[in-house]
Amino acid sequence: AQKVTQAQTEISVVEKEDVTLDCVYETRDTTYYLFWYKQPPSGELVFLIRRNSFDEQNEISGRYSWNFQKSTSSFNFTITASQVVDSAVYFCALSSRSNYQLIWGAGTKLIIKP
Amino acid sequence: SAVISQKPSRDICQRGTSLTIQCQVDSQVTMMFWYRQQPGQSLTLIATANQGSEATYESGFVIDKFPISRPNLTFSTLTVSNMSPEDSSIYLCSVISANTDTQYFGPGTRLTVL
Numbered sequence: 526a527q528k529v530t531q532a533q534t535e536i537s538v539v540e541k542e543d544v545t546l547d548c549v550y551e552t553r554d555t556t557y558y559l560f561w562y563k564q565p566p567s568g569e570l571v572f573l574i575r576r577n578s579f580d581e582q583n584e585i586s587g588r589y590s591w592n593f594q595k596s597t598s599s600f601n602f603t604i605t606a607s608q609v610v611d612s613a614v615y616f617c618a619l620s621s622r623s624n625y626q627l628i629w630g631a632g633t634k635l636i637i638k639p
Numbered sequence: 640s641a642v643i644s645q646k647p648s649r650d651i652c653q654r655g656t657s658l659t660i661q662c663q664v665d666s667q668v669t670m671m672f673w674y675r676q677q678p679g680q681s682l683t684l685i686a687t688a689n690q691g692s693e694a695t696y697e698s699g700f701v702i703d704k705f706p707i708s709r710p711n712l713t714f715s716t717l718t719v720s721n722m723s724p725e726d727s728s729i730y731l732c733s734v735i736s737a738n739t740d741t742q743y744f745g746p747g748t749r750l751t752v753l
Contacts, residue, residue, distance in 0.1 A: 558740060568729050570682075570744035572640070616681065620742075625670060625735055627742060629681040 527552045529619050531630035538607055539638050546602040546633045548617030554578075559593065559600045560618040560627070570616075576600060604635075612637045641666050641736050643745035651751045652722055659718045660748045662732035667712035670735040672742070673705070677728045688715040688732075722752045 528551040538544050550559065561573040574584060576593050584591045588605045604611055617630040642665040652658050662671070671688040685705055686694040694707035709715040719726050729749050733742045 560741070562744075567746075568749060569746040570731065570733075572741060572743055575739070575741050620740075622740070625740065625742070626684065627682075631681050 527554075527619055527621070527628045529617050529628050529630035531615075531617055531633050533633045534631070535634040535636065537636040537638065540609055541606050543603060543605050544607050544635065546604075546615050546617075546635065548600045548602065548630060550598050550600065550617070550619045550628075552598075552619060552621070554621045554623075556622045558620045558622065560620070561591065561600075561602050562616045562618065563613045564616065564632070565613040573602075607635075607637045609637050609639055611635060640739070640741070640743045641668060641734050643732065643734060643743060645732060645745040645748050647748060648746065649749040649751075651753060653753055654723055656722055657718055657720045658722065658750060659716050660730055660732075662715045662717070662745055664713045664734055666737075668734040668737065669712070671709060671715050672733045673707060673715070673717045674731045674733065674744075675728045676731065676747075682731070685717070685730075688717075719750065722750075724752045726750065727752045 530549045557578045559576045563571045581593050590603045592601045614632045614634045616632045618627040620627050644663045646661045673685040674682045675685055676682050684697050685700045686696040688694050688707050688709040690709045704720055706718045729747045731744050731747045733744045
């Protein structure tokens with residue numbers, strides 16, 4: 526069975542601090558995708574990143590970075606020098622490459638205080 | 640990525656009535672999905688909207704309650720029928736963008752049932 530666990534329900538930090546959101550997944554598929562989405566208070570879901578299971582390179586995009594480790598089935602997301610606009614709920618998700626259905630984590634609510 | 644719009648963006652409805660939500664995409668897409676997000680929860684897939692045939696519903700969702708139409712490759716509707724307060728949620732449509740294997744989401748419809 527496939528499963529995504531985001532153990533951190535809510536994280537609160539002060540602006541400019543670095544913060545890491547954890548994501549652990551379970552799957553029996555040998556090929557799969559991992560995703561992160563951001564949901565600000567307005568409600569829309571914003572796609573942040575997709576990672577193929579065969580590509581374990583870490584990725585950096587501005588203040589955002591992602592650490593994919595197959596050995597620990599983790600796909601963690603770090604925001605460096607956090608800003609108030611980063612406040613949102615962040616979802617990690619998993620899909621097989623055969624049917625594209627997303628298995629969602631419960632989400633982590635990130636609060637950045639000024 | 641595809642540009643997705645949804646109408647209405649929000650609505651307040653009376654118990655027992657029905658609401659139809661529209662999802663329009665700016666390009667032809669093969670795969671289109673409808674999700675429900677109850678307050679404070681993660682996303683739950685309602686169904687896959689199939690062009691020219693009946694939608695494929697997930698466990699716990701039935702056509703009588705959530706009829707879906709998909710007359711072409713750029714448009715779909717979801718109807719929430721005989722509403723009760725438990726149907727108060729955000730309803731989102733999503734599409735798989737060609738050649739990216741990534742789901743992109745519409746802005747969502749925030750439904751409140753009194």
